Amino acid sequence: MITPAPAPASAAAVHAEEPAWLELDQLTERLDLAVDRAMSEAGLWAPELAARAVRQAEGDPAEAAHLLRAHRAAQPRLAVSAPVATSELRVVRRISSAFRNPPGGQILGRTVDYAGRLLDLLPEDEGRAHVIDESPAPADDGHLHHDPDHQHSADPSAVERVPGNVLAILREMGLVAPLPEGPDDPEPYDITRRPARPGAPRSAWLQTMARGDTGSLVHLWWYGCDWRPDHEIPGELRHGALPVRIAHPHTGEPVTVAEVRVSEVESFYNVPSAAAQHHLGVGYGICFGHNERKSIAMAGLDLALVHYDATSELHHDVLLTLDGLDSTGYAQHLKLPHHVEYRSVLDRAEAAGQDANPPGETV
Numbered sequence: 001m002i003t004p005a006p007a008p009a010s011a012a013a014v015h016a017e018e019p020a021w022l023e024l025d026q027l028t029e030r031l032d033l034a035v036d037r038a039m040s041e042a043g044l045w046a047p048e049l050a051a052r053a054v055r056q057a058e059g060d061p062a063e064a065a066h067l068l069r070a071h072r073a074a075q076p077r078l079a080v081s082a083p084v085a086t087s088e089l090r091v092v093r094r095i096s097s098a099f100r101n102p103p104g105g106q107i108l109g110r111t112v113d114y115a116g117r118l119l120d121l122l123p124e125d126e127g128r129a130h131v132i133d134e135s136p137a138p139a140d141d142g143h144l145h146h147d148p149d150h151q152h153s154a155d156p157s158a159v160e161r162v163p164g165n166v167l168a169i170l171r172e173m174g175l176v177a178p179l180p181e182g183p184d185d186p187e188p189y190d191i192t193r194r195p196a197r198p199g200a201p202r203s204a205w206l207q208t209m210a211r212g213d214t215g216s217l218v219h220l221w222w223y224g225c226d227w228r229p230d231h232e233i234p235g236e237l238r239h240g241a242l243p244v245r246i247a248h249p250h251t252g253e254p255v256t257v258a259e260v261r262v263s264e265v266e267s268f269y270n271v272p273s274a275a276a277q278h279h280l281g282v283g284y285g286i287c288f289g290h291n292e293r294k295s296i297a298m299a300g301l302d303l304a305l306v307h308y309d310a311t312s313e314l315h316h317d318v319l320l321t322l323d324g325l326d327s328t329g330y331a332q333h334l335k336l337p338h339h340v341e342y343r344s345v346l347d348r349a350e351a352a353g354q355d356a357n358p359p360g361e362t363v
Contacts, residue, residue, distance in 0.1 A: 027051035030131075036261070036289025037061050041324055042068030043192070043211035045260045045288050062213070062328045069325065079246040082254050086264055086286070087168075090161050091240035093290075098235040098268065104163020109239060166236040167266050167282065176268075177279040198315045205305055205318050209298045210287045213324030220317055221297035221304075232269035232283060232300055239263045239290050263291050267299040281306065
């Protein structure tokens with residue numbers, strides 16, 4: 001029997017059979033929130049490596065963070081960066097829910113907060129052309145938007161790239177407790193060197209939340225904080241670039257070697273311990289990349305952790321259950337062979353059944 005030779009495949013069909021490949025710039029530019037989340041949960045600022053991790057993990061944020069953290073653990077620690085004040089943050093987005101016109105102005109920036117939740121059903125060719133032709137460019141005041149009819153302020157000084165801090169203004173007004181003479185924990189707790197346990201200082205729980213699983217953190221903040229009758233108010237939410245400085249090996253002078261993007265939130269609430277002194281309580285959240293939900297939840301939990309005792313269930317949950325690698329690792333291990341363990345479970349069940357129904361007895 002002679003079978004006819006198959007017809008030659010069209011160019012489109014051949015192209016469709018080729019494996020798809022995502023370039024790193026496609027990931028960092030078009031899937032930047034996924035890349036930022038992977039860096040935040042890994043505790044490593046490395047956009048290109050994070051893009052590789054997202055690609056290798058096929059878009060799974062937990063797996064991407066796992067890949068990044070494993071890579072981070074294999075790298076030498078060359079230096080320790082000097083502390084920087086977030087007053088140096090060069091913002092690309094800055095909003096305040098508490099003040100209509102905060103000092104320095106509101107900077108809406110690039111966000112989907114003000115877009116309708118309508119699925120984009122444009123044909124692929126039209127959608128690609130739309131992105132290429134109408135990609136938003138940053139304006140002089142640093143914010144991005146798709147509306148060509150948007151009107152900027154006539155006064156360029158109305159919006160600042162390094163605006164004043166709202167918390168400092170409230171502190172000057174006497175509404176927030178003044179800064180202590182000396183920090184409570186001058187040497188920050190390093191959770192990468194020793195595990196954090198209940199009773200650890202505030203720097204430990206802030207680090208734990210900063211690289212915790214975003215979904216778990218938001219859930220714990222939303223569901224677990226039943227101590228407040230209403231919600232806290234984010235006095236300021238900022239997203240921008242912070243300098244990274246290390247001491248020069250020869251001169252000892254601080255040298256800026258890089259910049260990292262962070263999301264920072266300061267929330268205010270009438271916490272009972274602070275209200276007794278006629279002050280507002282302040283919660284703080286900061287994490288790598290553009291991750292506003294995480295930083296908002298982090299600030300809310302920071303407020304709650306101050307309210308609760310160190311032996312409380314909330315402290316336990318924050319320090320011991322928020323790490324995505326721990327929880328997903330436990331779920332992953334259940335897919336490994338458990339034949340011996342399962343056999344022992346069956347043996348115990350059979351033995352219990354025989355004890356309940358000895359031989360010779362009928363049920």
